[in-house]
Amino acid sequence: MSAEGIRGRFEGLFERDATLVIAVLGALYLAYILAGVAFGYELRGQLNSIANLTFFIGVFGMLALALNLHWGYTGLFNIGIVGFMGIGIYTTALISKPPVGDGAAQVGGFGLPLLIGVPVGVLVTALFGLLVALPALRLRADYLAIVTVAFSEIVRFTMMSRTFQTFTVPDTISLGPLAVNPAADTVGLGGGGGLILNYTNPLEALLRALFLWEPYLGFVGFVEANVISNNPKPVLDGLLYGIVLIVFVGLFYLLLSRMGKSPFGRVLKAIREDEDVANALGKDTDRFKLTAFVVGAALMGLGGILWYSGRGSITPPSFRPNITFFIWIALIIGGAGSNTGSFLGGAIFAGLLYEGPRYFKNLVQTAFELGDAPRNFGEAMAGFASLDPMPFILYTLDSVSQLRLVIMGVVLIWLMHNRPEGLLGHRKETASSVDLARPGAGGSTGKPAAADGGEEQ
Amino acid sequence: MSVSETYVRYRQTLSEEPLAIGVILVALWMVWSLVSGLLTGGIQISSLASLVWDGLLRGLVIGLAGIGLSMTYSILNFANFAHGDYLTTGAFAGMGTSYLIAGIGENSVGALLLVGAGGSVFGGALGIGVTTAPIAVAVGALVAGVAAIVLALGIDRFVYRPIRDESGIALLITSIGVAFALRYLLQFVYGAGVRGTTAAGSVPRVNVPAIDGTFRVTAHDISLVVVAAGLMLGVHVLLQRTKLGKAMRAMSDNEDLARITGIPTERVIRTTWIVGAGLTGVAGYMFVLWKGTLGFNDGWLLLLLVFAAVILGGIGSIYGAIGGGIIIGLTASVSVIWIPSEFGRAAAFVVMIVILLFKPEGIFSGRSTA
Numbered sequence: 001m002s003a004e005g006i007r008g009r010f011e012g013l014f015e016r017d018a019t020l021v022i023a024v025l026g027a028l029y030l031a032y033i034l035a036g037v038a039f040g041y042e043l044r045g046q047l048n049s050i051a052n053l054t055f056f057i058g059v060f061g062m063l064a065l066a067l068n069l070h071w072g073y074t075g076l077f078n079i080g081i082v083g084f085m086g087i088g089i090y091t092t093a094l095i096s097k098p099p100v101g102d103g104a105a106q107v108g109g110f111g112l113p114l115l116i117g118v119p120v121g122v123l124v125t126a127l128f129g130l131l132v133a134l135p136a137l138r139l140r141a142d143y144l145a146i147v148t149v150a151f152s153e154i155v156r157f158t159m160m161s162r163t164f165q166t167f168t169v170p171d172t173i174s175l176g177p178l179a180v181n182p183a184a185d186t187v188g189l190g191g192g193g194g195l196i197l198n199y200t201n202p203l204e205a206l207l208r209a210l211f212l213w214e215p216y217l218g219f220v221g222f223v224e225a226n227v228i229s230n231n232p233k234p235v236l237d238g239l240l241y242g243i244v245l246i247v248f249v250g251l252f253y254l255l256l257s258r259m260g261k262s263p264f265g266r267v268l269k270a271i272r273e274d275e276d277v278a279n280a281l282g283k284d285t286d287r288f289k290l291t292a293f294v295v296g297a298a299l300m301g302l303g304g305i306l307w308y309s310g311r312g313s314i315t316p317p318s319f320r321p322n323i324t325f326f327i328w329i330a331l332i333i334g335g336a337g338s339n340t341g342s343f344l345g346g347a348i349f350a351g352l353l354y355e356g357p358r359y360f361k362n363l364v365q366t367a368f369e370l371g372d373a374p375r376n377f378g379e380a381m382a383g384f385a386s387l388d389p390m391p392f393i394l395y396t397l398d399s400v401s402q403l404r405l406v407i408m409g410v411v412l413i414w415l416m417h418n419r420p421e422g423l424l425g426h427r428k429e430t431a432s433s434v435d436l437a438r439p440g441a442g443g444s445t446g447k448p449a450a451a452d453g454g455e456e457q
Numbered sequence: 458m459s460v461s462e463t464y465v466r467y468r469q470t471l472s473e474e475p476l477a478i479g480v481i482l483v484a485l486w487m488v489w490s491l492v493s494g495l496l497t498g499g500i501q502i503s504s505l506a507s508l509v510w511d512g513l514l515r516g517l518v519i520g521l522a523g524i525g526l527s528m529t530y531s532i533l534n535f536a537n538f539a540h541g542d543y544l545t546t547g548a549f550a551g552m553g554t555s556y557l558i559a560g561i562g563e564n565s566v567g568a569l570l571l572v573g574a575g576g577s578v579f580g581g582a583l584g585i586g587v588t589t590a591p592i593a594v595a596v597g598a599l600v601a602g603v604a605a606i607v608l609a610l611g612i613d614r615f616v617y618r619p620i621r622d623e624s625g626i627a628l629l630i631t632s633i634g635v636a637f638a639l640r641y642l643l644q645f646v647y648g649a650g651v652r653g654t655t656a657a658g659s660v661p662r663v664n665v666p667a668i669d670g671t672f673r674v675t676a677h678d679i680s681l682v683v684v685a686a687g688l689m690l691g692v693h694v695l696l697q698r699t700k701l702g703k704a705m706r707a708m709s710d711n712e713d714l715a716r717i718t719g720i721p722t723e724r725v726i727r728t729t730w731i732v733g734a735g736l737t738g739v740a741g742y743m744f745v746l747w748k749g750t751l752g753f754n755d756g757w758l759l760l761l762l763v764f765a766a767v768i769l770g771g772i773g774s775i776y777g778a779i780g781g782g783i784i785i786g787l788t789a790s791v792s793v794i795w796i797p798s799e800f801g802r803a804a805a806f807v808v809m810i811v812i813l814l815f816k817p818e819g820i821f822s823g824r825s826t827a
Binding site: 332 | 634
């Protein structure tokens with residue numbers, strides 16, 4: 001088997017996936033741009049809408065990829081994702097918030113730069129992942145599910161708790177011979193009011209670290225002078241942050257594909273298919289599961305940090321289990337087990353199910369001059385007495401933010417009935433590291449991933 | 458077993474299970490702080506009694522809802538995450554009926570059936586309560602059960618039955634979809650607001666004397682106890698006196714074998730849904746009557762506690778579900794003696810996790826499964 005043949009095969013696979021990704025993303029962006037045209041957006045509005053879409057594609061893609069490591073690769077049924085996200089961002093907030101609580105931001109932090117805060121957040125999430133995984137990985141899949149969702153609720157109760165709302169930090173902490181003078185006055189989780197993220201804007205911190213802040217400000221000035229005159233900075237910030245997120249998605253993707261193709265990843269897939277067999281072949285499956293769970297949890301923590309760190313504030317209600325289920329739906333749309341699928345699922349979920357209904361509502365409202373919606377279902381149904389469906393339609397449109405969750409539920413049911421493997425899931429994968437295709441036959445790029453290569457021999 | 462053997466075994470357990478030592482230490486600390494609190498007067502016996510009473514009632518609701526979850530979990534072999542929303546649906550349908558009976562004539566039928574969505578009618582003004590409107594409450598409870606049954610059968614027919622042979626995990630994921638769709642449909646129809654449903658002020662109450670004070674027992678407490686105990690007894694008789702219990706046990710062991718021995722499996726499944734969902738709907742109604750508020754999230758918030766109860770008691774055992782429910786309810790209420798009150802539910806989850814780690818088959822399992 002020639003090296004060229006192998007490369008050709010991978011390229012063939014890559015090209016098909018890349019085409020699919022580009023097609024889906026292209027369709028999504030086109031739809032949003034067209035919607036923007038229909039709304040009569042100026043350039044600024046268009047860019048804003050694109051930045052928003054990119055943000056959600058980025059975060060859902062990233063988190064679906066992280067979940068793919070748990071569920072798609074290893075078969076760990078984790079429905080506590082939002083708990084890990086919350087731990088990540090709350091830790092980062094504690095580390096990086098300025099020390100003194102002022103005005104609206106009642107609780108301070110340790111005032112360290114985000115460059116420290118983010119890695120510490122990821123690390124702490126990983127530790128909590130270990131804490132959950134050590135006892136829980138012995139459990140059956142459905143028990144693991146219940147334990148993880150209970151864990152994420154405990155995390156949320158802790159965020160809301162008055163007990164952890166604020167602590168006063170003593171001026172000097174002596175650890176044996178070492179005396180530390182922490183900068184913080186008060187730290188805490190902020191209780192039900194949450195935390196105000198009054199640290200340096202993460203984008204600014206990143207650009208400053210790369211010495212790109214001044215050039216970026218220059219670029220913003222250029223845009224303001226020539227293209228968009230009314231305050232373009234928030235829009236450009238949003239776009240750039242979206243790009244940063246997409247870069248992170250790429251990094252997640254690279255990490256996970258490398259992992260999946262490595263001997264480590266093959267063991268994970270063996271565990272997913274049959275843990276007893278993997279065990280009988282001499283693999284310490286507990287260790288592999290533990291590592292996979294901790295790495296996945298850390299990635300979820302990072303996902304949480306990237307999602308919320310630029311949002312100004314965080315409150316406990318954002319960390320309800322709903323987010324976990326959103327990410328699950330994204331993964332199932334894309335197909336568990338496939339990294340490309342995970343990202344695609346995240347993008348489709350973000351574009352169509354998460355943001356789409358709201359755009360649809362706005363479109364309808366722009367297209368037709370509609371009156372005020374009834375305040376409740378009773379008034380909506382009252383119209384039918386006089387054969388007037390309008391109040392009902394208006395109420396339905398007005399309730400679109402609830403109804404999109406109904407749509408998500410129905411989509412999930414439909415997928416489980418008709419396409420449980422999702423768009424790209426459960427592709428046959430060769431477990432071998434060498435090409436198994438018959439010499440001479442494997443070189444063609446159109447061949448679908450040598451799916452049955454093993455049988456041809 | 459001789460004393461030395463036992464001793465060696467315990468020593469082994471202790472060295473192999475660091476978690477077990479932790480659990481034992483925590484338990485000892487709890488006993489010590491409770492006893493010292495009671496002796497020094499830091500904890501009043503009357504307030505303890507009040508917490509226990511509250512926990513018991515909460516536990517009865519959880520147990521009643523847990524019977525259904527436990528039965529479907531064992532027979533259909535999947536954790537039904539939509540179970541909590543069956544409970545909410547029952548509660549809304551039942552409360553709507555109660556509103557209708559209590560307030561017909563003076564208010565619009567729509568507003569009454571929607572349980573006063575958007576603040577159009579108030580339960581307090583209608584005088585909803587077991588003493589003030591007994592017929593409305595009785596019919597409401599009945600309708601709650603029936604509504605949950607109809608819903609469960611419909612969902613089973615169109616959602617679960619087509620994928621009956623799939624793995625438990627596939628069904629679990631599907632049930633998450635059902636839960637989403639149901640919960641937010643409820644919000645769509647009934648609105649997002651949490652409404653008061655009873656005339657809380659006019660519910661008769663007595664102060665039961667405890668040693669150093671009194672704790673309060675209301676008519677709704679009593680009716681919850683009566684209904685829950687009656688239904689639990691009814692299920693017990695149903696499963697002991699009819700062949701249903703045996704057929705269910707056979708099915709949960711091995712469905713194929715059950716079918717070739719002539720058990721009509723689909724009919725057993727349908728009966729299971731009827732019994733389980735009926736109990737769940739009534740539990741939801743009694744829960745709402747007892748606590749006096751109703752929101753579209755109620756069932757979902759209760760669901761994890763119900764799961765905790767079912768796992769605690771051992772999946773498939775209705776006595777386990779009842780016992781587990783009472784333990785979980787007591788844990789959630791009484792734990793505030795030791796920990797801040799916001800962590801009551803968290804304590805119940807921790808109890809569940811500990812049970813899963815040490816005795817995943819549940820504490821009542823292996824006996825008297827029905």
